Amino acid sequence: MDFTFLQSPTIIQISGWIMAILTLLIFSFLYKDNPFYKFAEHLFVGVSAGYGVVIVYNNVIVPNLVTPVMNGRAYYLIFGVLGVMMLFKLSRKLHWISRWPLAYVVGAFAGIQIIAYGQSDLITQIRATIQPLWVAGDPVATLSNWLIVFGVLAGILYFFFSKKQTGALGVVTKIGIWFLMISFGASFGYTVMGRISLAIGRFQDLLEFPVISTIVLLIIIAVLVVHTIMTREPVAEE
């Protein structure tokens, strides 16, 4: 099917309007939960669920089942059967059949992950933490290495669950949680900065369609004001 008409200026203009309208409907949540937000939320969930089905069919089922089987690799049907077994979940009597593919996937991936985590999250991290504690002629590097080594050790000991965090261990774990909190603070600031950039990007998108954005914004404000006045509960007399 030919979809080139979607590139026409009129369609692009209409898409921009829909984007602006839906963005403002979602932003209306900043006031409180309201019918505009509910509409946008339900539309988003519904559209993405339908879109997801198509994506899964085209990106998972076709390349991983249909194409290999058509090319003569019949053993791929084993995995297709495992997928079909999942559907037995819908039966009250036979739902136990769906546990077999579940067990296969959980077991297989737990095994695969052991090696992947062993490599990337364990050995590589230990190696990166081993640092010389004295760098001749470079006090900054020396201090930095001490911070890395001691910070990691204190952080690891915070997650030691076999002993109460009292005495010397308590002191070290307290330092460990300080290290963690400082890193979380830095991460918090960094991420908030990223989110603000996203919000600015959204506002810039809205400014590309100033007329429709202003009209929709005014309509939303007017309806919410009327709705709030009409649904306001009378103040009880004392």
Added chain:
Amino acid sequence: MKHVLRVSGILLLPVLLQAANGNPPGPFFDYLRLNVFLAVIVMAALLIYFFQRIKKNPESIFVRRIPGIDAIEEAVGRATEMGRPVLYVPGIEDITEIQTIASMLILGKVAETVARYKTTILVPCRIPFVMTVAEEMVRQAFYNVGMPEDHRPENISFISDEQFAYTAGVNGIMLREKPAANIMLGRFFAESLILSETGFQSGAIQVAGTAEVTQLPFFIAACDYTLIGEELFAASAYLSRDAKLLSNLKATDYYKVLIVGIIVVGSILATFGYDWLPRMLTIH
């Protein structure tokens, strides 16, 4: 004999599949990854040792108090008192993610508490596979406490596999179903702050936990209790006192002591110019 056959079958399966694909089988053992193999073997040995010890004397095992985990029962109790549901969000990753598996184990224990208190639990899921596992865990939990008739499968729902559509759906549940307790355990990404902030506004008591370092600050800022990193994995053992999970917790604890030792010795050696330990730990 049965076990030998099973293990042989499992080991041969990848070779057979490779042969069926027309590829020559690769080397059976990759010596460049000997360090990873040794790391896994040490962990396995610790696991077996602690499992045998816990089986003999389960009472001898001490696990320190973790406030975030104790708060889960408090949150369920509060929901019961208020006559409102408990919302359990298992993160947004698939069941292949270790944090989701940990979350499912905790869900089983939370659902048992919910069943005992005769409260409602809502579990919205992003991944269909996770929904199936969550449904099994909750169903089993209701069976375990002898109340299978109270289980409502429709409360474990699939929302959408699109990240922010799922987030919008969970926000909707928080605002309209008004759960008294939000428990968010698993792997989260950019939706962590949106969810925890909405939960905070709805007035629910919130317990969150993830090993995702970039998202932990948001949970710490917006939730009442947060399980940081490995506390999420310790939670299932702490709650269930199951021998297998406890042996896992103990083994990882002593593995950490070993890691601390390697780092200290390695750093001292590196200070004096010996770098053979870091070289042994290099991944090729």
